[in-house]
Amino acid sequence: MTLVRRRFLEALALMPAVLLAAPARAGALPLSFDELYSGVSPLGLIFSDKLKEARGKSVVMQGFMAPPLKAEAKFFVLTQQPMALCPFCSSDADWPDNIVVVYLNYPQTFVQSNAPIRVTGLLEVGSWRDPETGFLSLVRLVGASFRTV
């Protein structure tokens, strides 16, 4: 029963991604998490030249979808490693510092694929606070779509 429901949800979630992915992916520049910052220190992170040059362009990144605040959401957090947030060791603010926030074209139901996903979208760089949630991000993929790898 659970499996059937889950497969159905997976299919549902993947449908728009597959439909939208094709045009966006054409010529999308591959970007890895390790390429986001040229310098990392306790005094802050330094955006890499590759990141700055890719600003405003279509890029494709691979990572893991972190559990969103609610099941149906227009944005989610892409992380380098799978995340398990512990409510008593962490808070919602305790993301790794190299996350990428992904804004989808329209809200989608979150499905834990328990596997890496590939996200394509236009790259935005710079501090920005989501007016709805207050979530602060530095690197974003907007107008994005995703699919499981």
Next chain:
Amino acid sequence: MKSLCASVFLIPCLVAPASAATIFPLDRATILAGSPFDVKVEFDGLVKAGDAKVTIDGKPADSVLGKPLAFIEKEDGTEASALLARAVTLGAPGRHTITATAGSDTKTVTWEVYATPAKAEARNVIFFLGDGLSVAHRTAARLMSRGMTEGKADGRLAMDDLDHMAFIGTSSTGSIATDSANTMSAYMTGHKTAVNALGVYVDRTKDSMDDPRVETMAEAVRRTTKKAVGVVVTSELEDATPAAVFAHTRKRAEKAAIADMIMALKPDVLLGGGSAYFLPQAVPGSKRKDDKDLIQDARAAGYTVATTSTELKAAGPGPLLGLFHTGNMDVALDRMQLKKGTVAKFPDQPGLVDMTQAALDRLSQNKDGFFLMVEASSIDKMSHPLDWERAVFDTIEFDQAIGLARKFQAEHPDTLIVVTGDHTHGVSIVGTIDDDKPGPDMREKVGTYAAAGFPNYTHTNGSPYPDRVDVSRRLALFATNYPDYYETFRPKMDGPFVPAIQNENKQYVANEAYKTVPGAVFREGNIPRDEDTAVHAVDDVVLQAAGPGAGEFKGYMEESDVFRVLADAMALAPAAK
């Protein structure tokens, strides 16, 4: 019940007398004489200003406390009244009876106010906190670090030679179970509180910064002595344990506010991770939501700021702020051997031993002595995800730092050393795992009873750390509780273990990344599906201590009782002559 009263039966509540009030500090509170604390009475319903009265030992509270309790007719978000006085003090030692009355209903609690000896027995206090430190961590550290022959340990841990001991009860005010905020808060204030709370009792209002406060250790030391104050951790400096030395909030997640509260007390030495909350929001990597630049402020206040091990070694005299990571620092196994986690990004992080040495060098310059808190933060952070090798490696590092402090104590015998955990984990050693046992089934390779034998860790040049953790016959540690996960029976050489991840129903499911590890088996969880990792255990903690004042540790004690021993040793409330 309260919410029913507030919403559905609003009108009856208005006319009915309040049934039972809550008084903060709670019944049986123990209070350091002269320490400031907030008094709050929460009535269950609305009462009239003239009807609400509080007495202390039969006298009006206002006259005893020297200031009036303000009447709050209707508290935010409630249909109930309250009385509140901030930062009052009680100087007279002894038992005090506090009675709150509204109409015909009364609530009575007793508080014990205690003074300390006039003269401090200990000039210095070093408080070692192994987060989550359980008996299995100690035993595993001894076996992995020192080895064993014919049933006798081949060497002792530094903590094995601390000569006084107590069993410590860790429960919170709202539950037998507990977290690192309320537990360390009890050690550092002498008052128990609720899960997630630091330096406050937990009231009913939503505001996480308005709860009734009690004095923290750093505040008490600053108020009553000229001792230096230092904190050394491997977590973020705003994490629950270091925060509890300084801060007041109902929510440990208020990390930006906690960083502000820590720096307001101007600690002499502060070493750890968590720089993200020191950076203004405009700096990439900041987790603040304002423009405060605590690093710049610290420099302006005369602090030397170190961000690497090299800078720590080179730091000149004066107050020292070491921020070695934006988040939690990497664990010893990754820093020293595997280079996993975030070691590639932060390659020059100091370890707990180097940080403890730097703190002792600096704090011992103060002629009036010091209070130093050292936390091995990641014993807990690696026990939650069942990453036992990383948790044990950090326990060995913790013990090395204790060994360093014991050497300091030998030269400075007026130093009290306390070693304890804040809560336990459900973990035990059941034997060994022997890869050379026949067959592919890892379960059959678990050696129990006589078949366990002894592990075959090796140590080059007498190092306390094994050369490698993935030896062929290693310690078999298992948890009493877990989410769904894949048990691999092997150390996690590719990075810290993430046993479960959240699905679309907010339930944690086994992380498939480990499904294909040879021999991995699915283990169905035995705790609620919204728990991401293993939870804290309610078992007692073992506290050990040595030095002046250590004799007060004995039998069973509450975490809040430990504060009193520290206060006595440092004479934080010398009895009036």
